[in-house]
Amino acid sequence: MQSVPSLYIVPTPIGNLADITRRAVEILEGVDIIAAEDTRHSAILLNHLQIRGQLLALHDHNEQQRAAALIQRVQQGQSVALISDAGTPLISDPGYHLVSQCRAAGVPVVPLPGPCAAITALSASGLPTDRFAFEGFLPAKEKARDDRLAALADDPRTLVFYESPRRLLDTVQAIARLYGDRYLVVARELTKTFESFHGLPAAEMHAWLSQDENRRRGEIVLMVAGHKPDAEALPSAALRTLKLLLAELPLKKAAALSAEIHGVKKNALYKWALEHTSVCSDDAEPL
Structure with a gap:
């Protein structure tokens, strides 16, 4: 399939390779360039799909510099697909500067629907989904992390975070300290062999996670129930x-x-x- 000269935002599987869509495969087969967050990682998926496209690295350190060259390629009649290591590009992944510059230059940007860890986790969490806030990764430093959590303490929406295994315990402990016994759900290794969901109040979740290191392994989505004002509280x-x-x-x-x-x-x-x-x-x- 020959793609129209555009920038295509192409989601890729977050674990199970069968989650790639037919349209995504067709776009990846037809574009002239595939801009990937990590070309070595993406080569595994493309080899599995038997796609031999031209791979170009586009990550946090070179995105702003590479954007102009990619826009010029599209303006010359070529097509570019943007992919990340997993899931939907730009969602806690590179791509913002490229898309923003494409929009400013009048270059068509075509988004494809597909896998996203935050939405996948939220849909099966059992927490309210009518209103939610995706916050990506919390800051690594303790004070900055606590400041961000404190700013969100009164938010009534379900909060969705990505978290690393090595920081998960500290983050859950901070939530217990700042939010009290707020209900949490930890979703781990989504669409993979050891996919799991576990929900507990914050302090109990910290204790449960501490009991077994395996409960903290893999790719993690941490979800926090929204703040519910005390019905007895007076304005x-x-x-x-x-x-x-x-x-x-x-x-x-x-x-x-x-x-x-x-x-x-x-x-x-x-x-x-x-x-x-x-x-x-x-x-x-x-x-």
């Missing part, structure tokens, strides 16, 4: 209003007015004031 604005009104009004009246202004339950505000202010129960009238 800070309502509490500020209540404190101001208490300086001038009896507790019952202050609670009722604050509740009406902010749309919360007056009983909850009344109880909070008894527990957190100098108002005595003797001074408060029953609601």
